[in-house]
Amino acid sequence: MHPPAFPLLSVQDLKAYFYMDEGVVKAVDGVSFDVYPGQVVGIVGESGCGKSVTMKAILQILEPGGKIVSGKVQLRVRRAGRPDLDTGGPNSAEELLDLTRLHPNSKLMRKIRGAEIALIPQEPMAAFSPVHTVGSQIMEAILLHNKVSKAEARQRAIDAFRAVGISMPEQRIDAYSWELSGGLRQRAIIAMALSCNPRLLIADEPTTAIDVTTQAQILRLLRDLQREKDTAIIFITHDLGVIAQMAHYVVVMYLGRVMEQGPVNEIFANPRHPYTQALLKSIPSVQSTPRVRLPTISGSIPHPFNRPKGCPFHPRCTQFIRGVCDSAAPELLAVGKDHLASCFLYQSQEVTA
Amino acid sequence: MLRYILQRLLLIPVLLFIFSILVFALVQAPPGDFLTSYIASLASSGSSLDQELIDMLKAQYGLDKPVHIQYLRWMGNLLSGNLGLSLEYQRPNAELIAERLGLTVLLALLSFVFTWVIAVPIGIYSATHRNSLLDYIVTVVNYIGVATPNFMLALVLMWWAFSYFGLSVTGLFSREFEQAPWSLAKVADLLKHIWLPMIIIGVAGTARLTRIMRANLLDELNKPYMVAGRARGLSEWQLVMKYPVRLAINPLASTIGWYLPELFSGSLIVATVMNLQNIGPLLLRALISQDMYLAGSILLIYCFLAILGTLISDILIAWLDPRIRMEKVGA
Ligand SMILES: Nc1ncnc2c1ncn2[C@@H]1O[C@H](COP(=O)(O)OP(=O)(O)OP(=O)(O)O)[C@@H](O)[C@H]1O
Ligand code: SF4
Ligand SMILES: [Mg+2]
Numbered sequence: 001m002h003p004p005a006f007p008l009l010s011v012q013d014l015k016a017y018f019y020m021d022e023g024v025v026k027a028v029d030g031v032s033f034d035v036y037p038g039q040v041v042g043i044v045g046e047s048g049c050g051k052s053v054t055m056k057a058i059l060q061i062l063e064p065g066g067k068i069v070s071g072k073v074q075l076r077v078r079r080a081g082r083p084d085l086d087t088g089g090p091n092s093a094e095e096l097l098d099l100t101r102l103h104p105n106s107k108l109m110r111k112i113r114g115a116e117i118a119l120i121p122q123e124p125m126a127a128f129s130p131v132h133t134v135g136s137q138i139m140e141a142i143l144l145h146n147k148v149s150k151a152e153a154r155q156r157a158i159d160a161f162r163a164v165g166i167s168m169p170e171q172r173i174d175a176y177s178w179e180l181s182g183g184l185r186q187r188a189i190i191a192m193a194l195s196c197n198p199r200l201l202i203a204d205e206p207t208t209a210i211d212v213t214t215q216a217q218i219l220r221l222l223r224d225l226q227r228e229k230d231t232a233i234i235f236i237t238h239d240l241g242v243i244a245q246m247a248h249y250v251v252v253m254y255l256g257r258v259m260e261q262g263p264v265n266e267i268f269a270n271p272r273h274p275y276t277q278a279l280l281k282s283i284p285s286v287q288s289t290p291r292v293r294l295p296t297i298s299g300s301i302p303h304p305f306n307r308p309k310g311c312p313f314h315p316r317c318t319q320f321i322r323g324v325c326d327s328a329a330p331e332l333l334a335v336g337k338d339h340l341a342s343c344f345l346y347q348s349q350e351v352t353a
Numbered sequence: 354m355l356r357y358i359l360q361r362l363l364l365i366p367v368l369l370f371i372f373s374i375l376v377f378a379l380v381q382a383p384p385g386d387f388l389t390s391y392i393a394s395l396a397s398s399g400s401s402l403d404q405e406l407i408d409m410l411k412a413q414y415g416l417d418k419p420v421h422i423q424y425l426r427w428m429g430n431l432l433s434g435n436l437g438l439s440l441e442y443q444r445p446n447a448e449l450i451a452e453r454l455g456l457t458v459l460l461a462l463l464s465f466v467f468t469w470v471i472a473v474p475i476g477i478y479s480a481t482h483r484n485s486l487l488d489y490i491v492t493v494v495n496y497i498g499v500a501t502p503n504f505m506l507a508l509v510l511m512w513w514a515f516s517y518f519g520l521s522v523t524g525l526f527s528r529e530f531e532q533a534p535w536s537l538a539k540v541a542d543l544l545k546h547i548w549l550p551m552i553i554i555g556v557a558g559t560a561r562l563t564r565i566m567r568a569n570l571l572d573e574l575n576k577p578y579m580v581a582g583r584a585r586g587l588s589e590w591q592l593v594m595k596y597p598v599r600l601a602i603n604p605l606a607s608t609i610g611w612y613l614p615e616l617f618s619g620s621l622i623v624a625t626v627m628n629l630q631n632i633g634p635l636l637l638r639a640l641i642s643q644d645m646y647l648a649g650s651i652l653l654i655y656c657f658l659a660i661l662g663t664l665i666s667d668i669l670i671a672w673l674d675p676r677i678r679m680e681k682v683g684a
Contacts, residue, residue, distance in 0.1 A: 059583070
């Protein structure tokens with residue numbers, strides 16, 4: 001895939017911390033990546049590395065105590081009054097908006113959530129209120145972002161159900177979430193996310209906790225929808241097999257930072273960062289063993305209050321350079337075309353300096 | 354659902370039968386009966402009844418019969434809608450209860466409304482502003498509120514009002530209105546008096562309800578549907594009021610039925626301490642003087658309302674929560 005010239009979303013050195021009684025959790029500590037229109041960006045990393053918090057920070061829906069400390073989240077938005085024009089680079093119909101400058105509860109920020117960037121949250125099983133019908137919650141999203149009647153919103157919700165392959169959508173729309181099977185619930189939440197035609201969909205581990213067959217169906221559904229509507233997707237998973245299958249571009253995270261990012265083929269064929277290499281080494285071939293869980297690599301993840309100084313990966317790294325890796329954090333620098341790594345092995349000038 | 358309600362309704366007579374035996378055993382439990390304690394009180398004041406009169410009264414009230422016959426007589430009367438005659442007041446029990454019912458229900462309803470109107474908003478504020486200064490204050494006040502027996506609160510407030518303002522805040526009416534027929538002035542006088550018992554009776558419940566509301570809501574605020582709601586563009590206020598508050602209130606709202614017996618009982622101790630003319634002191638007096646049919650009637654009505662209240666609560670929770678509704682229809 002050849003990416004268009006200008007990204008749809010550009011995250012630049014984003015930091016989001018949680019301030020708690022026990023101390024500060026630097027959940028996201030300098031994350032940068034771009035998402036181009038129609039591109040699928042896969043984000044991988046062990047549990048707790050800040051994938052979900054990064055997404056919540058982009059949408060400014062961090063839980064109480066969480067704050068964006070610095071960085072930018074630039075989104076291309078349709079300029080008011082000209083919603084019809086949208087492709088190409090920032091032109092007269094579009095502008096760049098730094099979401100971090102908006103108040104989290106502001107009208108504009110709320111308009112972006114759901115309408116421009118939609119989220120499939122990490123725990124889809126509990127993503128609906130159990131005492132409201134699934135349909136009423138999807139209609140709510142439609143009514144929030146479109147000037148339509150209730151009847152029209154209901155029709156759109158039914159259409160969204162049909163689009164994600166739910167049979168008998170007219171009846172299922174009035175069901176409660178707990179009346180639906182895991183697969184149907186997952187489809188319903190995808191229907192909600194897509195109901196307002198967002199340009200960017202964030203799918204936070206959309207296939208965990210469902211069986212393998214349903215998982216494959218959901219992945220196919222997401223890919224088809226993405227191709228059909230040219231929606232950009234940020235796809236979060238622990239599963240390198242899924243990444244290989246779904247993503248155009250891969251971002252590898254560790255302890256709130258990006259370790260490496262690059263086109264999917266580059267990452268799998270030519271991983272540069274020791275962390276990525278360790279991850280990939282534990283699976284013999286991505287093609288032969290699809291959907292393996294993120295392999296465990298030796299050493300344990302440090303406690304969030306106790307981040308290592310320097311390169312966050314240094315206590316577990318086999319290529320650790322004493323006096324360098326534990327003194328300063330490496331920068332994310334180019335190691336190939338569209339391929340970046342954050343490791344002193346590729347920053348020779350700093351090693352000698 | 355209908356079948357479920359019907360089943361529960363059919364159960365009521367069975368439960369009432371069991372409760373009636375328990376209630377009767379309870380009012381019979383103290384040694385002696387109304388007459389022996391009446392005679393004793395007469396004797397202590399120097400006068401006495403002659404044996405003939407005693408025997409006649411005994412026969413009239415069936416006190417000379419064995420206990421199970423007394424129970425059957427009582428039940429027979431109850432089933433024909435007759436609550437019997439009060440031994441002490443020599444008036445129909447139904448009349449004595451009816452006389453005080455209005456004020457009892459009014460006071461209980463007011464405390465109930467007071468409790469909810471105060472507790473729910475404060476609970477919501479406390480949970481959504483967790484660990485704020487006001488939340489801490491609310492938490493401390495709640496601890497005190499839950500821990501203070503309300504009769505003690507009544508005594509303290511009465512003493513305080515009397516010693517600093519020279520006000521006597523007992524009773525529900527000023528002296529001049531106590532026996533007066535109903536009039537606008539009497540209603541105004543009632544309103545001037547009723548707020549204090551309303552607060553005193555409501556305080557503990559308010560503190561308890563606030564705490565439960567806060568805890569329930571805190572649980573709900575961490576649920577994944579909150580993330581989903583924010584992500585689809587709801588404002589924080591819309592989101593909190595529509596989903597978590599609803600879910601946090603459901604279990605509370607379903608306890609409303611439990612207040613039904615309380616509407617009738619009239620907070621026995623507070624009412625006695627504050628000299629309120631509701632059913633509470635009437636029951637206490639009847640228990641002490643062994644006016645057993647009056648006490649028995651009040652207690653049995655109380656049981657009936659408790660059973661009915663539980664049923665209402667169960668219906669309410671099924672109505673509010675589709676998951677429970679489904680369970681009961683399915684069963
Ligand atoms: N509400 C919160 N309050 C405090 N700390 C939090 C909160 N949410 C997340 N964190 C912390 O932030 C860090 C990153 O969490 P995050 O949920 O982003 O991980 P993740 O990469 O999504 O992991 P997983 O794969 O398990 O979903 C963790 O250390 C976590 O403990
Ligand atoms: S910077 Fe040093 S410790 Fe970190 S990954 Fe590279 S070699 Fe390993
Ligand atoms: Mg996560």
